[in-house]
Amino acid sequence: MTQARQFLVSPGPHLWKGLSVSKIMYLVVIALMFPTGAAIYFFGYHALSVIGMSVGVAVATEYVCKKIRGQAFIMDGSTIVTGLLLGLILPPTISLWMVVIGAIFSIAIVKEAFGGLGHNIFNPALGGRAFMSISFTAEMTTWIKPMGFGTDAVTTATPLGESFVWSADKLSLYQAMFLGNTAGSMGETSALLILIGGGLLLGLRIINWRIPAIYIGTVALMSLAFWQDPLFHILAGGLMIGAFFMATDYVTSPLTNRGKIIFAVGVGALTVTIRQLAGMPEGVCYSILFMNAITPLIDRYTKIKPYGLVKKAESVS
Amino acid sequence: MNKLGIRLKKKGSPYGVKVPENKLTAEKPIEQPPLPEKVIIPLHQNIGAPCEAVVKRGDKVLTGQKIGDSEKYVNAPVHATVSGEITGTATVVNPPTSQLIPALVITSDGKDEWVELEPPQEPERLSVKEILDRIRAAGLVGLGGAAFPTHVKLSPPKGKRIDTVILNGCECEPYITSDYRVMMEYGEKMLSGLSIVRKVLSPERVYIAIEDNKEDAIDHIEYLITAMGRKGDFKIIPLKSKYPMGAEKILTKLILNREVPIGGLPLDVGVVVHNVSTAKAIHDAVVEGKPFVERVVTVTGAVKHPKNLLVRFGTPIGSLIDYCGGIEGNANEVILGGPMMGFSQFDLDFPTVKGTNAVLVKEGRAIREQDCISCSKCIEVCPMSLMPTTLAKYAKAGMYDDCEQFYIADCFECGACAYACPANIPIVQYIKVAKKELAKRAAKK
Numbered sequence: 001m002t003q004a005r006q007f008l009v010s011p012g013p014h015l016w017k018g019l020s021v022s023k024i025m026y027l028v029v030i031a032l033m034f035p036t037g038a039a040i041y042f043f044g045y046h047a048l049s050v051i052g053m054s055v056g057v058a059v060a061t062e063y064v065c066k067k068i069r070g071q072a073f074i075m076d077g078s079t080i081v082t083g084l085l086l087g088l089i090l091p092p093t094i095s096l097w098m099v100v101i102g103a104i105f106s107i108a109i110v111k112e113a114f115g116g117l118g119h120n121i122f123n124p125a126l127g128g129r130a131f132m133s134i135s136f137t138a139e140m141t142t143w144i145k146p147m148g149f150g151t152d153a154v155t156t157a158t159p160l161g162e163s164f165v166w167s168a169d170k171l172s173l174y175q176a177m178f179l180g181n182t183a184g185s186m187g188e189t190s191a192l193l194i195l196i197g198g199g200l201l202l203g204l205r206i207i208n209w210r211i212p213a214i215y216i217g218t219v220a221l222m223s224l225a226f227w228q229d230p231l232f233h234i235l236a237g238g239l240m241i242g243a244f245f246m247a248t249d250y251v252t253s254p255l256t257n258r259g260k261i262i263f264a265v266g267v268g269a270l271t272v273t274i275r276q277l278a279g280m281p282e283g284v285c286y287s288i289l290f291m292n293a294i295t296p297l298i299d300r301y302t303k304i305k306p307y308g309l310v311k312k313a314e315s316v317s
Numbered sequence: 318m319n320k321l322g323i324r325l326k327k328k329g330s331p332y333g334v335k336v337p338e339n340k341l342t343a344e345k346p347i348e349q350p351p352l353p354e355k356v357i358i359p360l361h362q363n364i365g366a367p368c369e370a371v372v373k374r375g376d377k378v379l380t381g382q383k384i385g386d387s388e389k390y391v392n393a394p395v396h397a398t399v400s401g402e403i404t405g406t407a408t409v410v411n412p413p414t415s416q417l418i419p420a421l422v423i424t425s426d427g428k429d430e431w432v433e434l435e436p437p438q439e440p441e442r443l444s445v446k447e448i449l450d451r452i453r454a455a456g457l458v459g460l461g462g463a464a465f466p467t468h469v470k471l472s473p474p475k476g477k478r479i480d481t482v483i484l485n486g487c488e489c490e491p492y493i494t495s496d497y498r499v500m501m502e503y504g505e506k507m508l509s510g511l512s513i514v515r516k517v518l519s520p521e522r523v524y525i526a527i528e529d530n531k532e533d534a535i536d537h538i539e540y541l542i543t544a545m546g547r548k549g550d551f552k553i554i555p556l557k558s559k560y561p562m563g564a565e566k567i568l569t570k571l572i573l574n575r576e577v578p579i580g581g582l583p584l585d586v587g588v589v590v591h592n593v594s595t596a597k598a599i600h601d602a603v604v605e606g607k608p609f610v611e612r613v614v615t616v617t618g619a620v621k622h623p624k625n626l627l628v629r630f631g632t633p634i635g636s637l638i639d640y641c642g643g644i645e646g647n648a649n650e651v652i653l654g655g656p657m658m659g660f661s662q663f664d665l666d667f668p669t670v671k672g673t674n675a676v677l678v679k680e681g682r683a684i685r686e687q688d689c690i691s692c693s694k695c696i697e698v699c700p701m702s703l704m705p706t707t708l709a710k711y712a713k714a715g716m717y718d719d720c721e722q723f724y725i726a727d728c729f730e731c732g733a734c735a736y737a738c739p740a741n742i743p744i745v746q747y748i749k750v751a752k753k754e755l756a757k758r759a760a761k762k
Contacts, residue, residue: 008650008681009661011746013732015336015491019694021687021739076687118688118740208693250692255704306724307566307701308576 021117025077027206028245031197032084035241038193039186042146043092047186051087053096057103058083065112078117082106085125085245088187089238089285090132093142093153102132122292123249126285133285143183158183159236160281177235188238198244210260211253212243218268226276239271242284252292259295259302266291330571332700333559334733336657338530341623342494342615347502349627350640352429356398356631357668358384359409359420363458364465365391370421376403381432381608383456384421393466393671394456398610398629399425409667412653412660420668423631435606440513448517448603455602456609456671461485461563461592462658464672467599470591471517473584481573482520484511486527486534486593487556487563490655493675495613496593498625500527500534503597504541510596511551513603518589523551526568530558560657561731565590567700579727594674614669616641618678619648628669634676635665650681657732687740695734695744701727705734709744712751717758720751728752 039047058079066073086106090099106128114120133140143161144153157164159173159182166173176182180190188194201207219239220230233239238246247253247267254263267287274283361367368385372378378397385395405422440448449468457467473479484507488496499507515523527535535555542551554572556562566577568590575586583590591599594612601607610629614637617623621642628637634651638644652659653673661681669676695705704723711719728748735744 005644006649007661007663009663010650010681010684011743011749012652012656012658012660013736013745014650014652014656014659014661014677014679014682015736016682016741017334017737019737019739020741021690024692024739116688118690250690253691255691255693255696255706303723304696304702304704306579306703306727307570308579308581308727309724 021078022074022076024206025081027204028081028201029077029084031200031206032081032088032187032245034193034197034200035088035187035190035245036084038180038190039088039092042148042180042189043144043186044147044149047092049096050090050092050094050099050186051084053099054087054090054103055080055083057100058086058107061104061107062112065108065116069112069116071116076117079107082111082124082128085187085241086128088241089125089129089185091140091142092144092186094132094136094139098132098136098139101135102128105131118251120251121295122289123246123252126246126289126292129285130289145183146181146189156183158281159232160275162281174231174235177232185238188241191235191240194240194244198240201244201248207244207248208257208260210257211248211264214261214264215239215243215247215268215271218265219272222269222272226272228272228276233272233275237275237282238284242267242271242288246284246288247291252295254295254298254302256299256302256304258304259298262298262302263291263295266294330557330559330562330567330700332698332702332733333561333567334698334736335558336491336560336736338558339491339617340494340497340530341492341617342625343497345494345498345623345625347498347613347625347627350632350637352399352425352427353629353632353636354425354427355404355633356423356425356629357407357409357420357633357666358395358398358423358631359411359418359668359670360385360395361411361416361418362395362464362630362671363391363393364463365389365393365469367418368392368395370419372403372421374403374405377401378403378423379430379432381434381610383454383608384423391466391469393453393458393468393609395630396456396608396610397423398631399423400428400430401425412662432608437605438603440509440516440603443603445517448513451603451606452599455598455607457595457598457602458609458671459592460594460598460612460671460674461590462654462672462674464670467591467595470584470589471514473518473589477584478587479518479584479589480521480587481589482511482514482518482523483565483568483572483588483590484514484523484525484551484593484596485563485565485568485590486525486531486538487568488531489528489558489560489563490657490659490675491560492617492677493615493655494617494625495615495674497531497534498615499594499597499613500531501537504538505545506600507593507597508538508541508545508547508551509604510599510601511591512547513599514589514591514596515550520589524572525551525553526556526563526572527553528558528562529555560733560736561700564700564729564731566729579724609671612671612674614673615675617675618652619645619680620678621645628673630670631668633666633668634662637669637676638665638678644678646680648678648680650679652677652679657736658730684741684743686742689740689742692739694737694739698733698737700731700733701729703728705744705748706742708751709742709747712747715754717751717754720748721755725751725755
């Protein structure tokens with residue numbers, strides 16, 4: 001007789017797909033290896049040390065925060081994602097001690113102070129970057145030409161900067177921007193490698209296509225409205241990495257498809273508005289942070305119409 | 318037929334989840350295990366009113382003799398499933414509701430002597446009332462899971478016209494093959510039962526919905542329909558295999574593009590859905606006059622020899638597992654029903670009841686719940702277009718009114734959300750708790 005056994009009683013369903021939070025996060029880490037590779041290729045050893053410092057400090061901060069809060073520390077990969085993203089959106093000449101402060105702020109204040117993964121209102125990496133932009137204004141707006149592992153750094157303007165001049169033809173400009181051979185934050189310059197990483201996440205259905213597609217589409221249309229070159233605006237600045245890796249952050253973007261569309265249109269419109277009308281050359285970071293803030297509001301007003309709702313109203317009337 | 322299949326596949330549901338099918342027992346013919354020495358017959362085996370015992374301790378009973386009945390209309394009587402003596406009473410926990418239910422224990426005399434059956438009848442000669450009486454007397458309930466008394470389902474309230482009957486052969490739960498085996502081995506009886514349903518409800522259309530992972534069943538039923546010359550009466554609808562395709566509300570939406578109102582039944586939109594095993598049982602009750610004492614149960618998962626068994630109600634699940642060679646390896650969870658909607662059972666003496674379509678043994682899964690990361694996977698898969706994570710959050714916080722605002726009543730607890738949830742949140746469990754609390758409140762008012 002098959003008696004005398006302890007049986008487990010658990011709530012259904014008794015099957016699980018097995019795509020856990022940490023699996024998702026590590027897949028994002030893998031996807032981020034493409035822009036990380038570009039950052040190191042174009043900006044050399046210092047890029048490697050900035051990104052490494054950012055990840056290391058982020059993980060350490062998370063560990064300390066969890067200990068202080070008396071919670072279990074789980075390497076679920078989300079902290080590595082934040083560390084990587086923060087490193088990738090910093091200028092290549094940033095000092096390491098500033099990176100340390102930025103990473104601590106990202107994790108301790110933007111993420112853990114709000115309750116940790118799942119409860120943060122703002123994207124931690126963008127929150128950290130915004131903090132650094134305000135604190136270290138000069139260092140956060142100093143840009144250099146991509147120099148690889150070799151020669152000394154030569155300061156220059158980013159394509160979005162006012163003093164930016166391109167002497168050759170337009171096609172070669174697009175080519176440089178697409179491949180990443182321009183000035184900018186370390187991980188944002190190469191549209192190609194961001195597209196490969198983002199495409200991987202889209203293909204694995206980790207991220208929803210609506211946010212990047214509609215964000216980029218809105219930027220293109222809005223640029224036209226400002227009589228600007230849409231392709232230039234798509235390839236310039238942090239738009240690509242923002243659209244694929246920042247705006248798609250689960251926690252800080254709306255739940256429903258309708259909400260995601262509103263969110264993406266909002267981010268796109270704000271990005272171009274800041275680029276064109278505000279006193280800053282780039283607006284991706286603040287646009288996403290602003291829309292993060294109103295995500296709970298969007299969620300509230302984009303309830304899905306469930307199965308069987310309309311018919312009920314009809315049958316009542 | 319294939320062309321139709323392709324057309325419908327394109328129409329197939331964008332919701333739901335693809336689950337590993339694990340139909341280990343698909344090719345195992347239905348077997349009859351030896352009669353149990355003792356059966357435990359719970360007196361409440363339908364979704365309606367409980368039965369009162371009509372026999373007492375020490376009474377001798379015959380197989381098929383009525384032992385419990387009720388005055389209530391929404392009820393199905395229960396019968397002795399072996400011949401022998403009533404040797405006691407017991408209390409069992411009804412897994413879906415956690416209610417305690419009184420039960421009668423019958424010790425078998427090993428002879429399996431039957432009561433005198435109603436004479437076999439040609440259904441054409443019976444009136445609708447006679448048919449319904451025979452179905453009620455046999456104690457029939459819907460075998461798809463909800464155990465709704467069949468005679469009630471076949472008597473739509475006045476003013477509700479049923480224009481479509483759907484016979485449900487989807488069997489979208491993983492592992493379970495009892496409906497498939499019924500279609501393959503009792504196809505004629507099933508179609509005979511379906512003809513009776515057609516006679517009772519006189520719908521304009523009768524569809525047979527089968528998932529395309531059961532090609533054999535589609536071909537076999539198609540062949541039987543042709544052989545019986547009933548091509549004009551019954552139409553097979555092959556559907557894309559996806560969980561939870563076999564839910565009534567999903568079928569009405571997919572096949573007829575009709576949405577059942579929240580909290581309503583398919584009959585509100587002119588549809589009645591019957592399970593294939595119920596149709597076979599209708600044949601047995603009406604044509605053969607047999608009380609409902611047995612059904613096909615798939616015993617599967619981590620047992621040595623997974624099987625499809627024709628089981629008398631009241632047979633302890635432990636003896637079925639033993640008959641299939643016992644539990645293999647470290648499996649430590651026994652589930653009544655399928656892995657998606659079934660219930661863990663802690664007691665191997667628990668009897669098979671009318672609603673039991675499978676006994677699944679598997680290794681239990683420790684649930685480590687994390688915080689929701691708002692990935693919206695649950696929303697993407699919900700077949701009812703609900704927002705499961707929002708419901709779970711409100712339920713967790715005890716904000717049950719907000720659960721109602723998010724249409725909690727629409728959820729039929731298929732579990733697709735929790736299956737897909739990366740954070741391992743037992744969403745369905747939270748929803749069940751909230752529904753119970755809301756029901757309690759409604760009862761107080």
